[in-house]
Amino acid sequence: EGRSVAGIILQSPLLSAYRVAFNFRFSLAGDKFCNVDKVSEIACPVLIIHGTQDEVVPFWHGQELWVNLDPKWRAKPFWVLGAGHNNIEAVLRKTGAFIDHLAEFLDIHIPARWGEEKGPIEVTECIERAIRRANKEE
Numbered sequence: 001e002g003r004s005v006a007g008i009i010l011q012s013p014l015l016s017a018y019r020v021a022f023n024f025r026f027s028l029a030g031d032k033f034c035n036v037d038k039v040s041e042i043a044c045p046v047l048i049i050h051g052t053q054d055e056v057v058p059f060w061h062g063q064e065l066w067v068n069l070d071p072k073w074r075a076k077p078f079w080v081l082g083a084g085h086n087n088i089e090a091v092l093r094k095t096g097a098f099i100d101h102l103a104e105f106l107d108i109h110i111p112a113r114w115g116e117e118k119g120p121i122e123v124t125e126c127i128e129r130a131i132r133r134a135n136k137e138e
Contacts, residue, residue, distance in 0.1 A: 004119050006110045007045040007075075009102070012085050013065050014057045023058075039068050044120035045109035047075045049101070051083030051091070072122040075105055 014020050015036040018028050027034050039046075046069055050062030059079070066077050078101045083091040092098040108130045111118040121129070 005044055006112060006118075006120055007047070007105065008042060009047045009049065009105065010062075010065065011049045011088065012051065012054055012057050013048060013062055015061045015064055019061065020057055036065060036068055039065050040070055042069065042073055044073060045075045045105075045123055045126060046073050047078065047102075047105045047109075049078040049080065049088060051080045051085060051088050053082055054085045056085035072124065073120075075109055075123060 013035060014033065016024075016027060016031045016034040018024055018031045018034075019036070027037055046066075048062050048066045050057075050059055052059050054062075062077070062079070066074060080088050080091060080098075089098050106113050109121070109123065109126045111121060114129075114133070
């Protein structure tokens with residue numbers, strides 16, 4: 001508490017440990033990583049990256065976490081077609097798409113990238129600022 005982060009990047013996130021092991025659609029007592037019950041409390045832009053062929057943490061975990069985020073903090077998700085749990089970077093290495101997408105998230109959503117020291121900015125405001133900056137550069 002006390003200091004806020006400017007943004008969060010979640011790669012191959014899980015809804016909860018029990019939901020990975022047992023494919024539950026509800027929370028159970030004792031689940032130490034019940035992210036789905038906490039994600040709505042996040043108050044900064046969130047980028048979720050998940051491979052569509054993930055066999056460790058099913059792809060739908062990333063989708064459900066994104067849906068459960070407060071809409072004002074949802075950055076455009078990065079669903080990596082054909083990638084599994086441990087090979088997202090490898091699948092995208094030749095194209096550079098992984099680094100490009102991370103840079104895009106930082107450029108749009110993180111005020112420090114613009115030389116400003118601010119707390120988190122809602123996604124709609126970030127996008128409006130990015131459009132204004134792009135128009136000035138033209």
